[in-house]
Amino acid sequence: MKDWVTKSVVVTHAIGLHARPSVKFTKLAKGFSSAVEVARSLAGPWFDAKSIVKVMAIKAGKGSTLHLRAKGADAGSAIATLSGFVASEFDEDRTDAARY
Amino acid sequence: MSKNVGIVIVSHSLDIAKGTADMVRNMVGTAIPLAFCGGNPDGGLGTSIEKILAAIDEAWSERGVAILVDLGGAETNSEMAVEMLPENRRGKVKVCNAPIVEGAVMAATEAWGGASLDEVKRTAEELSPQ
Numbered sequence: 001m002k003d004w005v006t007k008s009v010v011v012t013h014a015i016g017l018h019a020r021p022s023v024k025f026t027k028l029a030k031g032f033s034s035a036v037e038v039a040r041s042l043a044g045p046w047f048d049a050k051s052i053v054k055v056m057a058i059k060a061g062k063g064s065t066l067h068l069r070a071k072g073a074d075a076g077s078a079i080a081t082l083s084g085f086v087a088s089e090f091d092e093d094r095t096d097a098a099r100y
Numbered sequence: 101m102s103k104n105v106g107i108v109i110v111s112h113s114l115d116i117a118k119g120t121a122d123m124v125r126n127m128v129g130t131a132i133p134l135a136f137c138g139g140n141p142d143g144g145l146g147t148s149i150e151k152i153l154a155a156i157d158e159a160w161s162e163r164g165v166a167i168l169v170d171l172g173g174a175e176t177n178s179e180m181a182v183e184m185l186p187e188n189r190r191g192k193v194k195v196c197n198a199p200i201v202e203g204a205v206m207a208a209t210e211a212w213g214g215a216s217l218d219e220v221k222r223t224a225e226e227l228s229p230q
Contacts, residue, residue: 023127023209030213052209053226 004069007079008042013089016061021090026052028081034072036082042067049082105211105220106133106159108167109204110152110174112145114138120168120201128208135159147174152181156193164192164217166224168204192217198224 011017017025029036029049037046040058046069047054060066066086070078085091107124111117117138124134135158140146152167159165167182169175175195182193194217196203203224210223 019205020127023205026209027128027212050213051223052206053223056206 005075006069009083032078034070034075036070039067102161106161106165109136111138124208133159147177196224
């Protein structure tokens with residue numbers, strides 16, 4: 001069994017991970033076959049990043065850190081895409097072009 | 101024909117139904133069949149079985165249709181509309197026990213990924229107190 005690919009990223013967007021980016025975050029995560037999880041603390045609890053209900057409940061505000069981890073064939077790509085999405089302040093054009 | 105479950109929004113108020121549908125379109129996109137209805141046949145607040153049936157038809161998907169409702173009559177009229185569907189469609193339409201706006205966005209997001217009707221309904225209902 002492979003290990004988790006992990007990355008932590010600071011939310012810099014003024015409003016934080018609000019409703020619309022939560023939906024996009026979940027949709028991006030669903031695009032990967034790997035298990036993808038997200039947490040506010042490295043100690044957990046870890047939540048399924050493909051569950052819109054769980055992602056919406058995270059409510060990560062500006063300045064908070066999101067911890068991401070993935071395990072599976074496309075884990076590296078999943079973490080790169082999701083951490084990039086958060087770091088780019090939920091860049092809509094780029095992620096839309098990649099996934100829709 | 102969509103590979104995704106369709107979503108129907110039924111409110112007593114056409115404005116609420118339309119506004120909720122706008123949020124779903126804006127946040128989740130156009131890849132899911134979506135329809136809404138609200139108001140009674142006279143144009144006042146209420147719901148009508150005929151309008152609900154038309155909305156189910158508009159959002160029809162062979163994968164099924166999840167209905168999000170607001171209060172009382174929206175739920176009972178939606179259930180009556182489901183009972184009036186042709187037999188081959190009846191089992192593929194389910195009314196969700198979830199808040200209308202949040203439930204619609206959650207259900208649509210789950211449906212977007214190609215989830216089954218039961219998974220879509222369960223996702224919307226995760227929001228409700230158990």
